[in-house]
Amino acid sequence: xxxLLESGGGLVQPGGSLRLSCAASGFTFxxxxxxxxxxxxxxxxxxxxxxxxxxxxxxxxxSVKGRFTVSRDNSKNTLYLQMDSLRAEDTAIYxxxxxxxxxxxxxxxxxxxxxxxxx
Amino acid sequence: QSALTQPPSASGSPxxxxxxxxxxxxxxxxxxxxxxxxQQHPGKAPKLMIYEVTKRPSGVPDRFSGSKSxxxxxLTVSGLQAEDEADYYCSSYAGNNNVVFGxxxxxxxx
Numbered sequence: 001x002x003x004l005l006e007s008g009g010g011l012v013q014p015g016g017s018l019r020l021s022c023a024a025s026g027f028t029f030x031x032x033x034x035x036x037x038x039x040x041x042x043x044x045x046x047x048x049x050x051x052x053x054x055x056x057x058x059x060x061x062x063s064v065k066g067r068f069t070v071s072r073d074n075s076k077n078t079l080y081l082q083m084d085s086l087r088a089e090d091t092a093i094y095x096x097x098x099x100x101x102x103x104x105x106x107x108x109x110x111x112x113x114x115x116x117x118x119x
Numbered sequence: 120q121s122a123l124t125q126p127p128s129a130s131g132s133p134x135x136x137x138x139x140x141x142x143x144x145x146x147x148x149x150x151x152x153x154x155x156x157x158q159q160h161p162g163k164a165p166k167l168m169i170y171e172v173t174k175r176p177s178g179v180p181d182r183f184s185g186s187k188s189x190x191x192x193x194l195t196v197s198g199l200q201a202e203d204e205a206d207y208y209c210s211s212y213a214g215n216n217n218v219v220f221g222x223x224x225x226x227x228x229x
Contacts, residue, residue: 035218037165045157045165045208047218059216095164104153104212107176109164 002026002108004096009113016086016117022079022096022110030054030074033100036081038092039112048094049081050101059101064090086117122147122219123209130227131199139224141192141209147219149190153212156185156194159223160205168207169194196226204228 008020035050049070050059069082099106124142131137157165169185182197209221
């Protein structure tokens with residue numbers, strides 16, 4: 001059974017940093033691209049970032065480019081999102097999702113971790 | 120403001136059919152056959168229901184179907200059941216390794 005478990009969310013002040021993790025199991029993690037998708041409270045979904053299966057190709061939404069860094073450790077079956085210079089508008093539930101941006105197909109999602117940016 | 124436009128709400132009685140639209144542009148929905156639909160129950164993660172406009176992942180009932188005409192994609196739910204009540208989001212590949220979503224449609228089963 002595919003499982004994705006996010007962690008690392010919490011309350012952070014504007015301008016602060018946070019690192020999210022997504023532990024994967026139930027599939028060959030190193031064979032699949034992964035993405036982060038977020039959802040502001042009561043709002044719709046927004047794709048944030050994607051990383052290829054080997055971690056050598058990375059994409060970002062314009063809204064986070066230059067502030068967020070995605071990475072993965074295939075030896076630990078874990079996906080990461082380093083979030084710096086956080087803003088109030090980054091407040092959201094952050095989901096990790098298995099799948100390919102170029103195919104727009106995210107077939108498994110984690111339960112999400114809440115990031116709140118507030119003073 | 121979301122890149123793709125969906126009606127905020129839709130409704131139908133059990134057993135009926137309902138169609139949810141998703142309007143984009145020639146740069147996303149109209150330009151690629153990579154439209155997906157996700158179902159999200161309150162407090163839960165999104166679930167892939169349709170990908171590549173018309174395809175259903177294993178385990179998704181065939182009551183769910185997708186289509187596209189020009190810059191508008193549609194999700195049809197036939198034979199509505201109580202458990203279909205949820206939020207539905209469309210999504211499209213938008214080129215340059217970017218994906219855009221709709222604002223979501225709340226489906227109510229009357």
